[in-house]
Structure formats: C-alpha cells, structure tokens
Amino acid sequence: MTTATRKLREKEELRQLILQSAKKLFVEKGIENTTIRNIADATDYSVGTVYVYFKDKNAILHDLHTIGFSELGGYFLEISPVDDPLERLKQMGRIYLKFAVENPDMYDLMFNIKEPLKHLAEKENDGCEAWDEGIGTFNILKSTVKDCIDKGYFSGHEEEPLSFMIWGVVHGMCTLEIRKRTKGLKFNRPETILTDGYKEFLKMLDKV
Amino acid sequence: MTTATRKLREKEELRQLILQSAKKLFVEKGIENTTIRNIADATDYSVGTVYVYFKDKNAILHDLHTIGFSELGGYFLEISPVDDPLERLKQMGRIYLKFAVENPDMYDLMFNIKEPLKHLAEKENDGCEAWDEGIGTFNILKSTVKDCIDKGYFSGHEEEPLSFMIWGVVHGMCTLEIRKRTKGLKFNRPETILTDGYKEFLKMLDKV
DNA sequence: ATAAAAAATGAACGTTGTTCAAAAAAAATT
DNA sequence: AATTTTTTTTGAACAACGTTCATTTTTTAT
Numbered sequence: 001m002t003t004a005t006r007k008l009r010e011k012e013e014l015r016q017l018i019l020q021s022a023k024k025l026f027v028e029k030g031i032e033n034t035t036i037r038n039i040a041d042a043t044d045y046s047v048g049t050v051y052v053y054f055k056d057k058n059a060i061l062h063d064l065h066t067i068g069f070s071e072l073g074g075y076f077l078e079i080s081p082v083d084d085p086l087e088r089l090k091q092m093g094r095i096y097l098k099f100a101v102e103n104p105d106m107y108d109l110m111f112n113i114k115e116p117l118k119h120l121a122e123k124e125n126d127g128c129e130a131w132d133e134g135i136g137t138f139n140i141l142k143s144t145v146k147d148c149i150d151k152g153y154f155s156g157h158e159e160e161p162l163s164f165m166i167w168g169v170v171h172g173m174c175t176l177e178i179r180k181r182t183k184g185l186k187f188n189r190p191e192t193i194l195t196d197g198y199k200e201f202l203k204m205l206d207k208v
Numbered sequence: 209m210t211t212a213t214r215k216l217r218e219k220e221e222l223r224q225l226i227l228q229s230a231k232k233l234f235v236e237k238g239i240e241n242t243t244i245r246n247i248a249d250a251t252d253y254s255v256g257t258v259y260v261y262f263k264d265k266n267a268i269l270h271d272l273h274t275i276g277f278s279e280l281g282g283y284f285l286e287i288s289p290v291d292d293p294l295e296r297l298k299q300m301g302r303i304y305l306k307f308a309v310e311n312p313d314m315y316d317l318m319f320n321i322k323e324p325l326k327h328l329a330e331k332e333n334d335g336c337e338a339w340d341e342g343i344g345t346f347n348i349l350k351s352t353v354k355d356c357i358d359k360g361y362f363s364g365h366e367e368e369p370l371s372f373m374i375w376g377v378v379h380g381m382c383t384l385e386i387r388k389r390t391k392g393l394k395f396n397r398p399e400t401i402l403t404d405g406y407k408e409f410l411k412m413l414d415k416v
Numbered sequence: 417a418t419a420a421a422a423a424a425t426g427a428a429c430g431t432t433g434t435t436c437a438a439a440a441a442a443a444a445t446t
Numbered sequence: 447a448a449t450t451t452t453t454t455t456t457g458a459a460c461a462a463c464g465t466t467c468a469t470t471t472t473t474t475a476t
Binding site: 003025046063111112114118120125128130134135138158159160161162165167168169170171172173174176179180181182183184185186188193196197198199200201203204207208 | 210273317320321322325328336338339342343345364366368369370372373375376377378379380381383384387388389390391392393394395396401404406407408409411412414416
C-alpha cells in the first residue's frame with residue numbers, strides 16, 4: 001500500500017502549494033486583484049487542476065481564512081499568563097490589534113470578507129453551518145471577560161454583550177483602518193491613531 | 209435660453225433616475241449582485257447611456273455613498289438638543305446603530321466598501337482627495353466629545369483618539385453584524401446583540 | 417425642409433470564475 | 447515487457463462582468 005499513501009501525501013502537498021501560492025498573491029497584490037489564473041500560474045499547474053483540489057474560489061478563501069485564525073492563535077501565545085484577568089484582557093486587545101495591522105489582508109479575510117462564510121453556508125446540512133473559528137476566538141475573549149467579572153471587575157455588566165462590545169471596539173478600529181476610512185480623514189497623528197484609540201479604551205477599563 | 213436650462217434639468221433628472229434605480233437594486237439584491245446592465249434595464253436605458261452619465265461603476269458607488277451620508281444626516285436630526293453633551297453622545301450612538309441596522313447596504317457602502325474611496329483617489333489632484341463625508345460626520349462626533357470633556361466628563365482622555373475609539377465601538381458592532389460575523393456565532397440573544405452590546409458601552413460611559 | 421448638434425445605442429473587447437471532453441501520466445494487470 | 451485500467455492534468459470554451467466607441471436616432475438650430 002505504499003503507492004496509495006504516497007499519493008495521498010502528494011495530494012495534500014499540492015493542496016498546500018495552491019493555498020500558500022494564493023496567500024502569497026493575496027499579500028502581494030490584494031485579494032480582489034488575485035485571480036484563479038494567477039494562482040494556477042504561481043503553482044505551475046493549470047486552472048483545471050486548481051478546481052480538482054478546490055470546489056471553487058470560496059473554498060480557497062475559506063481555507064485561507066482558517067489558516068488566518070491559526071496564525072492569530074500563534075499571536076495569542078504571546079499573552080503572558082499573568083494572574084490579573086483584566087491585564088490579560090488588555091494584552092489580548094493589543095495583540096489582536098497588532099495582528100490586524102501586521103496582516104491586514106488576512107484580517108480582512110477572517111472578519112470582513114463574506115466569501116469564506118458563503119462557503120460555510122453552501123455545505124449547509126441544516127441550513128446554516130457554525131462558524132467554528134469565530135466561535136473559538138470569541139470564547140477565549142468571553143472566558144477572559146468572565147474571569148474579570150468573577151474577580152470583581154465590570155460590576156453591573158453582562159458577560160456576553162460586554163464581550164461583544166469589546167470585540168467591537170478593536171474590530172471597529174481595525175476595520176476602519178483596513179478599509180481606508182482613517183486615511184481619508186485628517187487625524188493629528190494618523191500613524192498612531194489605532195494604538196492611541198486603544199489607549200483611550202484602556203483608560204476606560206481602568207475606571208470600570 | 210429655455211431649451212438649454214430644460215436640457216440641464218433633464219440631464220440631472222436622468223442622473224438621479226440612474227442613481228435611484230441603482231440604490232433600489234442594491235437594497236433588493238445586494239450591491240455585489242447588481243450589474244451595470246441591471247441598472248440600465250431598470251432605468252429603461254442602455255448600458256452606454258449609463259456611461260454617459262457616470263465615468264464608471266465606482267462613480268455610481270461614490271454618489272450613492274454620498275447620498276447615504278445625507279440620509280444619515282437625516283437620522284441625526286432626531287437627536288434632541290438636550291443640554292447634557294454626554295446624553296447627546298449616547299443618542300448619537302443609538303441613532304448611528306439604528307441607521308446601520310435599517311440601511312445595512314448603504315452603511316456598508318459608506319464605511320466598508322472600498323470602491324467609493326477609489327473613485328476619490330482617481331481624481332487625485334495632489335495624490336489623495338479628502339473624504340469630506342467621513343470628515344464631516346467624524347467632526348460632529350468629535351465636537352460632541354469635546355463638549356463632554358469641557359463639561360468635566362472623560363477626565364484624562366484625549367478628544368481625538370477617544371472619538372475614534374467611540375466610533376470604533378459602534379462601527380465594529382455594526383460591521384460584525386452586516387458582514388455576517390454575528391450570525392455564525394451562537395449568541396444567547398442574537399436578535400438584540402447589537403443594542404445589548406451598546407448598552408454595555410453606555411454603562412461604561414456612566415462610570416467615566 | 418435641411419443641416420448641425422446632442423443623446424442614445426448595442427455590438428464587441430478583454431477579463432473573470434467555472435466546466436468538461438480530451439490528452440497525458442501513472443498504476444495495475446496480464 | 448506489453449497492455450489495459452485508472453488517475454491526473456490540461457486548456458479551449460462558456461456565460462457574465464465592466465467598459466468602449468463607431469453608428470444610429472433624436473433633438474435643436476438654421
């Protein structure tokens with residue numbers, strides 16, 4: 001059975017080659033400027049081959065979006081396991097911001113672009129598949145917020161909507177930046193508006 | 209000169225017809241599912257005519273994005289001119305949220321879709337045109353925040369980054385919703401997560 | 417009634433995602 | 447070693463997209 005296992009490995013390797021070529025092109029020239037033909041060229045295979053390994057473009061985008069979440073997970077490893085949960089929460093936000101700034105295209109794919117989720121909806125078993133990657137990441141945030149509440153922070157607040165709101169703060173600022181809504185504005189310090197904005201949020205957290 | 213002025217009016221009328229047809233199609237079937245041919249059909253004119261009145265698709269998207277800002281301005285008229293600036297700030301956020309929920313496609317066009325700003329960049333005089341609509345709206349927010357600071361709220365905070373952060377909160381939650389990142393998650397009360405999240409932010413404001 | 421100007425047209429172009437019969441390569445069988 | 451079967455790869459072809467522009471139609475001026 002040595003040929004069968006080898007074939008399986010080769011299939012997986014080509015799959016990864018296509019994925020990594022696509023990712024490289026995305027970062028180099030933007031997602032919307034990358035075509036299937038570009039990806040095929042970059043892998044030295046034909047368009048038809050790409051479609052053997054991926055159902056359609058959305059499938060590629062979904063797989064790359066999943067890779068993005070795994071990379072975000074890598075960033076989160078930086079969080080020092082300090083005792084104070086509020087301190088961990090603050091670090092989470094900072095790292096989330098850092099990831100978005102350093103990987104704007106990946107961030108966009110993970111949290112803004114609709115295609116990856118369309119691919120989920122298409123393989124509908126019961127109408128709508130769950131967004132596992134998003135759920136997982138949100139649960140990390142939510143459990144940190146819960147730790148805060150348990151330690152006496154955020155009195156009078158509710159865990160889930162508070163977590164969503166906190167997600168909204170960082171996501172909102174990241175997305176305004178990535179979707180060029182900060183560039184068109186005339187900030188006093190445009191190059192640091194993201195971290196400056198986040199600092200204001202941290203000040204609020206200290207008062208709560 | 210009666211014919212010349214009538215022609216001018218007729219040109220403007222057709223221009224508006226195209227814009228309104230486009231807007232209707234956007235709302236009905238989504239922006240990315242609306243083609244120039246759709247718009248031409250809806251106006252009972254040909255594709256070529258559309259291109260007489262608009263340089264390209266981005267020009268249409270930009271004009272519609274501007275209309276969106278004017279509609280948002282209409283929503284803001286609801287804000288009661290109450291003395292307490294913090295109360296006005298809270299209302300602003302609520303209305304911003306309401307606008308986004310009631311006009312998701314328009315909101316997306318105004319704050320997420322890149323094409324309207326691409327159109328701005330294309331008529332570059334000096335490299336990059338200013339995003340007047342965004343600047344105007346942000347200034348309203350910023351001056352309300354300034355009023356708050358002047359009345360003793362937000363001590364220790366800086367006007368501009370604080371305003372950006374507040375924008376981020378509401379924009380972030382709206383965009384997670386519009387870009388289907390809340391649907392994939394399993395919230396306890398999915399239908400009210402936006403307003404619930406905003407309520408958490410209001411609680412924070414009351415402590416600051 | 418005729419000439420000049422303006423407005424509207426739709427066929428055609430290049431590019432996109434996608435498909436699929438045919439060709440090429442690899443594996444299995446005799 | 448030769449042949450058959452299976453797997454893999456291919457790229458021409460399709461429909462739909464944004465866009466252009468020579469031509470036609472309509473309107474205005476003479």
